[in-house]
Amino acid sequence: MTAHLTRADHDRLARAGLRPLTDEQGLEFFDGALAVDLGQVVTATFDLPAIGRSGAVPVLLRGLVRAPRRAAVGADSGGPSRGRNGSRRSLRMPVSGRC
Structure with missing residues (x-):
């Protein structure tokens, strides 16, 4: 079938x-x-770690596959809430511009 x-x-x-x-x-x-x-049977073998790494886990397999955790934005990555050395940066915004 797949030749x-x-x-x-x-x-x-x-x-x-x-x-x-x-x-x-x-x-x-x-x-x-x-x-x-x-009613429905899937006749296949899955590489569950590969499915998790693919980044798009099908809905039907989400109970079987653990997708890798994504780091939160700014979590020691130099993102918007942390500096390059991982220390907190203060956001400097005028009081009038804050919500």
Whole structure:
């Protein structure tokens, strides 16, 4: 079923977190899906860490995948609330311009 896929297609699928199946695995998974009384079955193997690194975790997999934590803006990164050495900077704004 996937003989027409190029190396680039395989690489793209791997980055998305889908692992390739052998013919034997595919048939085994298909037989298993037919044997269960469920409305929907996904016959695939996932690389969950790769899915988490992709930055776009599909809604259906969010319960399985822990996306990497993103650092808060300014958290020791020299962002708007911290200086280069990590110390707090005071924001200098005239009182009249504050909310």
